[in-house]
Amino acid sequence: MDLPRLHVLLVCNLGASTGIMVAKMREIAKNSQSLANTDVKIDARPAGELREYVADYDVVLIGPQIKHLYENLKKICDEHNKPIGIIDTQDYGMVNGGNILKQAIRLVLTHRP
Template sequence: MDLPRLHVLLVCNLGASTGIMVAKMREIAQNSKALANTDVKIDARPAGELRDYVTEYDVVLIGPQIKHLYDNLKKICDQYEKPIAIISTEDYGMVNGGNILKQALRLVLGNRS
């Protein structure tokens, strides 16, 4: 895969509830042959701090528990041309870091020009 970097920001209510998801996604990325030559960074932050951190990331994923904030968060991401999406309730609930990492990859690759 020709992707020099993949910096993913998971946004939730306080930034704490996605900690397990971040750990799982980091583990999957570290063990991925496809991402072996990619600078991968995955973090979680509170939604209220998005404007402070959005420029450091390539894609923003929102926890399903705050999907009601999507429109406001999308406006911020659009200002910086960052793709944004809501994590599915199923993947979030099952801590399916693989699917969420794939979602981030699809968004970043689809956003490249």
Template sequence: MNFDKLYILLVCNLGASTGVMVTKMKEVASKSEKLKKVDIRIEAHPAGELREYIEDFDVIMVGPQIKHKFAELKKLADEAGKPIQIIDTQDYGMVNGGNILKDAIIMKMQSTAK
């Protein structure tokens, strides 16, 4: 990997269901040999607080339950120069922390390649 830190912000409605995803993603990251030397931070915060946290993170991932807010969240992310995407609905529903972590890694790699 071409980076030494990966700070992921999961944005959701209130933070409850996404908190479970954070735990799962941290669990996957801690077991990954490839990520052993990467400083990983994963947090979930309500969409209404994005302005407060956006500068502290490398990638922003939006819970599918609030995809209707994506345009306004993307505007904030674009202004801050941060990549943003909606979490895959199936991965979210199945609490597939591995796939979501992989998507975050891809986002980070693409943003640093620019």
């Protein structure tokens, strides 16, 4: 995969459950041969802090529990030309870090000029 960098920001309400997801995604990325040569960074922050951190990331994924904030968060991402997506409720509930990591990669690859 031709992806030199993948910096993912998960945005949620407070960060507790998303912290578990970050750990799972980091573990999967670390063990992924297709990401072996990619600079991977995955963090979680509260939605209210997005403006402070968005510039440091390649893609933003928001937790399904705050999908009602999508339009406001998308405006911030658009200002910084960053793709944004909503994490699938089932993937989030099952802590399916692999699917969520794939979602982040797809968003980055389809957002490229």
